[in-house]
Structures are given as structure tokens and as C-alpha cells.
Amino acid sequence: MRRSWTLPLALLLVLALPDVAHACPVCFDPREENRFAFLATTVFLSLVPLGMVGGVGLWLRKRARALKGLPPDDGPGSAPE
Amino acid sequence: MATAAVPGGSRAEPGPRRKLVSDAVMGMLLFVFTEVMLFSGMISAHTIVKSRAAGQMWPPFGQPRLPAGETAVNTAALLASGIALLVAHFAFRKQPRRALAPMVAALLLGAFFVGFQGREWVALLGEGLTMTSSTYGAFFYLIVGTHGLHAVAALAALVWAWWRLRRDALTAAQFGAVQIFWYFVVLVWPVLYFRVYL
Numbered sequence: 001m002r003r004s005w006t007l008p009l010a011l012l013l014v015l016a017l018p019d020v021a022h023a024c025p026v027c028f029d030p031r032e033e034n035r036f037a038f039l040a041t042t043v044f045l046s047l048v049p050l051g052m053v054g055g056v057g058l059w060l061r062k063r064a065r066a067l068k069g070l071p072p073d074d075g076p077g078s079a080p081e
Numbered sequence: 082m083a084t085a086a087v088p089g090g091s092r093a094e095p096g097p098r099r100k101l102v103s104d105a106v107m108g109m110l111l112f113v114f115t116e117v118m119l120f121s122g123m124i125s126a127h128t129i130v131k132s133r134a135a136g137q138m139w140p141p142f143g144q145p146r147l148p149a150g151e152t153a154v155n156t157a158a159l160l161a162s163g164i165a166l167l168v169a170h171f172a173f174r175k176q177p178r179r180a181l182a183p184m185v186a187a188l189l190l191g192a193f194f195v196g197f198q199g200r201e202w203v204a205l206l207g208e209g210l211t212m213t214s215s216t217y218g219a220f221f222y223l224i225v226g227t228h229g230l231h232a233v234a235a236l237a238a239l240v241w242a243w244w245r246l247r248r249d250a251l252t253a254a255q256f257g258a259v260q261i262f263w264y265f266v267v268l269v270w271p272v273l274y275f276r277v278y279l
Contacts, residue, residue, distance in 0.1 A: 004146065
């Protein structure tokens, strides 16, 4: 019984509640230089962490392949760290 | 955690494993990641503010110009210190004590960089560029000051590593971690120089 009105109510709220969202006044500027700066810094800040994580992932993979076949840390002949 | 052997048990104990990377190096890498994001945020904010001044004067009217030429020489000194530490890295791999001399060179060049930056700050303050004089001044002291703090901390780490190496107590992992820190300080600087000074 309760479920019968939950869905229509949710739909009604979804239709009624949304309002026009105004752009952040700081992020809006009609000038081309500023729009480009926002775009460039957004791309930069998005790619930097992905690049770092990806780079370390690839480095670890390469290292794992290089260490394959070598004796373990506590095995004979392992270099002290 | 040690696991007790099960007499007659069929489950095989996991064998000893080689670490891909030492804890010191991994810890320093994670720290450097966060610092890269810190500087990325500051560079991005600076880029936005500078772009908003498009068509206007940048640096703002009445504010002193940054000494880009002199700082280029200082940048070369910092890059040279990075190269000296790279030489120390290869020397350490052959025979650890042979890394002492190039480490001293890296230390002196790094100290020269920090000292020169301090002298530059004194001159700029005298010319009226302060944190509150303009957005230009605020960004300059924030970004360059944050880098300066990192340079001082990395220099302290280098001194610590050099001291341990003198006593034959520096491990490869410790030296690796210190190197990562110093290379970060060295490599982030040209980016800041091009964004802030030019």
C-alpha cells in the first residue's frame, strides 16, 4: 500500500523541485582568455593525478618484471636496504 | 605477523617475498603526490587570476617587476644541484662513500638557491611588493614562499642523508627517499618560474 504512492510522489518531487541553476559567478566570464584559462586548468588538474597514479603503476609493473627471478629480500645474496 | 607452522598440514606457507619498492620511497612518493597537487592548485589559481587581468596591466600598475634575469641564474643553480644529486646517485650505487662529494655540491648549490631567494625577497619588500600590496604580490609570496619552505626542508633532509653517509649508516632506501624529495623541489621550480616570473 505504502509503495503505491512512493513512486508517484518521487516523480512529482523530481518534476516540481528542480530550479534553474545559475553558474558560479566566479567561473563565468565572457572573455575568451578567461574561459580558456578555466578550461586549461580544469584539464590540468584532472590529468595530473591520473598521470601520477598511472606513471607509478607502470613503474611498479616494470619493477615487478625486473625483479622476477631475483632472490627474495631475506634470501641469500639480496642487497640490504 | 608470524604464522605458526602446522605439522603435517597440507596448506603451503607463503614464501618470502621481495618488496617492489621500499616503505621509505613509497611514503615519499605519496607525500610528493600531495605536494604536486598543492602546487597544481596554486598554479591554476594564479593562471585564472592572471587571465582575468587580460587587457589590463600585469603586474599591476605601481608594483615592482620580478627579477626574471637574475632568477634564471638561480634556476640554473637549482637544476645543477639536481644534476649533482643524480651524479651522487650513480656514485652511491658503485661505492656509497663516493657519493659524498657530489652530495656536498648539491647541498651548496641548493643553499645558494635558498640564499639568493631570500636576498630577492628582501629587495622586493623594500620596493613595496608585499602580501597585501596586490594579488600579484600575494601570489608571488604564496607560491614562491611555499616552494622555499620545501627547499629548506629538502636541504635539511640532504644534510641528514650526508651525515648518515659519512657514518656509513645511509641505506639505499633512505637515500632514494631524500632524492625524490630533492628532485621534486628541483623540477617543480622551472614550472613556477615560467608561470610567476615570465
